[in-house]
Amino acid sequence: MLYISGRYENFLDPFEGTKYGVGNIAIGFYQGLFAYNGWNYLNVVIEELQEPKKNLPRAIIISCVLVTIVYILTNVAYFTTVPPVEMLQSSAVAVTFAQKLYGVMWWIMPVFVALSTFGGVNGILFTSARLFFVGGREGHMPQILSYVQVNRMTPAPAVFFVGLLSLVYLCSTDMYRLINYVAFANWMAIGLCVMALLWFRHQRPNADRPIKNWLRLRTFEKIPFVEHILIRSNMSCDQSDDGGDDFRILSSDDDYSSFGAPLFQEVSLAVSRSRR
Numbered sequence: 001m002l003y004i005s006g007r008y009e010n011f012l013d014p015f016e017g018t019k020y021g022v023g024n025i026a027i028g029f030y031q032g033l034f035a036y037n038g039w040n041y042l043n044v045v046i047e048e049l050q051e052p053k054k055n056l057p058r059a060i061i062i063s064c065v066l067v068t069i070v071y072i073l074t075n076v077a078y079f080t081t082v083p084p085v086e087m088l089q090s091s092a093v094a095v096t097f098a099q100k101l102y103g104v105m106w107w108i109m110p111v112f113v114a115l116s117t118f119g120g121v122n123g124i125l126f127t128s129a130r131l132f133f134v135g136g137r138e139g140h141m142p143q144i145l146s147y148v149q150v151n152r153m154t155p156a157p158a159v160f161f162v163g164l165l166s167l168v169y170l171c172s173t174d175m176y177r178l179i180n181y182v183a184f185a186n187w188m189a190i191g192l193c194v195m196a197l198l199w200f201r202h203q204r205p206n207a208d209r210p211i212k213n214w215l216r217l218r219t220f221e222k223i224p225f226v227e228h229i230l231i232r233s234n235m236s237c238d239q240s241d242d243g244g245d246d247f248r249i250l251s252s253d254d255d256y257s258s259f260g261a262p263l264f265q266e267v268s269l270a271v272s273r274s275r276r
Contacts, residue, residue: 016084030183031176035071037186038120039064041127048130053210129158 098109133155136145
């Protein structure tokens with residue numbers, strides 16, 4: 001409503017002060033794409049879906065469009081009320097927005113934000129636990145993760161494992177750096193999966209595919225992965241604001257974590273061969 005009434009001065013030069021370095025742009029993409037990361041979770045719970053051939057594409061398309069619209073409207077509301085300079089200085093933009101718009105009732109915004117996280121945590125635990133569960137079942141991860149609770153038939157060990165990893169991640173004092181780490185490894189894995197999909201489509205064009213992906217969409221999806229490669233070749237071009245080289249840290253820590261599962265699989269195969 002404020003935008004319609006003429007409060008659009010914050011949109012006149014929205015890119016003022018933007019840093020156009022390769023690393024800065026890449027980190028901006030990582031942090032932005034992190035907010036949309038839920039689209040990828042539904043793929044790993046396809047065994048839990050009813051009529052997945054019909055419901056999986058429908059759910060992904062509807063949810064992505066709906067979330068994109070909501071996020072755009074939210075950002076328009078923020079920029080209409082909070083100047084960009086003040087937004088950059090704020091440690092919680094939603095709280096600053098509420099203080100300007102709701103006055104003494106600003107405290108209701110942190111409450112709603114906290115409540116909204118329960119849905120996100122529930123979805124992540126549900127989907128990530130199934131990912132580790134299938135990994136344990138297929139021998140890509142420790143077999144204990146494939147066990148289920150006898151009464152409720154839920155993958156309890158995998159759920160506890162995801163919770164334990166989450167507690168370890170909470171030890172980080174810089175949430176934005178943690179987001180960069182997670183996004184880096186996540187898009188590395190997604191890029192490799194898309195490459196495998198394109199390779200199988202070329203090598204096995206007549207294979208049975210219950211859910212067939214659009215090749216043009218999958219090719220477009222490789223853009224963040226190509227960007228990831230560009231970061232690795234330009235790690236020394238940009239530095240973080242505190243003088244440290246975040247990109248060198250990203251390449252060292254997250255590459256190891258990204259290849260943890262394949263390494264475990266190779267070790268498991270070697271052990272199984274030795275037992276024979």
